[in-house]
Amino acid sequence: MKITLLGYGKMGKAIEKVALERGHEIVNTIDLNNIADREKIGESEAEVVIEFSSPHAAYENLKSCMAQGVKTVSGTTGWLDHKEEIEKLCVENDAAFFYASNYSIGVNLFFKLNEVLAKMMSKHKQYEIFTSEIHHTEKLDSPSGTAITLAEGIMNNNIQKSKWVNNEIPKEDEVAIWSSREGKVPGTHNVKYISEIDEIEIKHTAYSRLGFAQGAVIAAEWLVDKKGVLGMDDMLKL
Ligand SMILES: NC(=O)C1=CN([C@@H]2O[C@H](COP(=O)(O)OP(=O)(O)OC[C@H]3O[C@@H](n4cnc5c(N)ncnc54)[C@H](OP(=O)(O)O)[C@@H]3O)[C@@H](O)[C@H]2O)C=CC1
Numbered sequence: 147m148k149i150t151l152l153g154y155g156k157m158g159k160a161i162e163k164v165a166l167e168r169g170h171e172i173v174n175t176i177d178l179n180n181i182a183d184r185e186k187i188g189e190s191e192a193e194v195v196i197e198f199s200s201p202h203a204a205y206e207n208l209k210s211c212m213a214q215g216v217k218t219v220s221g222t223t224g225w226l227d228h229k230e231e232i233e234k235l236c237v238e239n240d241a242a243f244f245y246a247s248n249y250s251i252g253v254n255l256f257f258k259l260n261e262v263l264a265k266m267m268s269k270h271k272q273y274e275i276f277t278s279e280i281h282h283t284e285k286l287d288s289p290s291g292t293a294i295t296l297a298e299g300i301m302n303n304n305i306q307k308s309k310w311v312n313n314e315i316p317k318e319d320e321v322a323i324w325s326s327r328e329g330k331v332p333g334t335h336n337v338k339y340i341s342e343i344d345e346i347e348i349k350h351t352a353y354s355r356l357g358f359a360q361g362a363v364i365a366a367e368w369l370v371d372k373k374g375v376l377g378m379d380d381m382l383k384l
């Protein structure tokens with residue numbers, strides 16, 4: 147498969163390594179230095195674009211890919227206010243758009259576990275919900291996209307919770323996300339239910355970026371013969 151990487155930082159480089167190991171070809175890597183290439187992806191030999199850039203750049207990158215009808219896998223976080231618009235452009239231009247806040251298979255199992263636990267715990271009001279995420283100090287957005295997906299999983303399964311707040315004391319209808327930035331941590335997420343007498347905790351710890359990169363390449367392999375708006379639930383059918 148011929149791949150263009152849009153965004154060539156820590157994730158772009160990890161994805162390149164996995165893609166080459168799986169026998170794919172990287173036909174271009176685009177970052178700020180050669181951003182003009184972005185407008186020509188549709189005419190290039192790339193069969194799929196993998197976009198991991200930065201929260202302020204993703205919207206323009208994805209608008210361009212969709213307008214060109216390009217099949218695109220994106221993992222960039224912190225831009226999701228525009229997601230519906232990108233999905234609409236995808237359909238209008240007969241493109242393909244695959245998005246996940248986290249491409250790790252383990253995290254996607256953890257998302258399902260979180261939903262099941264949230265449903266179970268919604269009947270046990272003596273437990274307070276506490277979610278947290280820890281990432282490396284270079285991370286630009288807060289809270290992490292993964293923490294937002296976890297909070298949404300809780301809200302969808304507990305009618306008492308209707309929004310999330312970051313690093314502030316939650317009101318009764320809010321899910322608290324506590325975010326911190328430490329050293330080179332690849333990504334740690336935690337959901338706790340705390341009562342006066344005990345606590346229940348589920349936790350996912352990424353040891354490196356390998357799981358994110360593998361998941362993104364597997365998503366690209368899956369997307370290459372598809373069209374429309376797709377995600378991990380469509381691919382993994384967990
Ligand atoms: N969904 C998932 O599974 C995962 C998602 N992520 C997310 O992916 C994103 C990238 O993470 P990471 O690789 O660690 O970040 P980095 O900061 O290491 O890399 C970002 C790269 O994007 C480049 N860039 C900036 N603006 C543009 C632009 N307009 N077009 C193309 N490239 C651009 C940067 O270039 P320059 O250095 O010149 O600014 C840099 O090379 C983040 O939002 C992060 O949260 C990360 C891991 C997993």
Ligand SMILES: O=C(O)C1=N[C@H](C(=O)O)C[C@H](O)C1
Nearest residue numbers: 223247248285290291292333
């Ligand atoms: O920026 C990162 O590094 C990561 N970002 C994603 C997020 O915001 O959830 C996924 C992963 O945790 C690593």
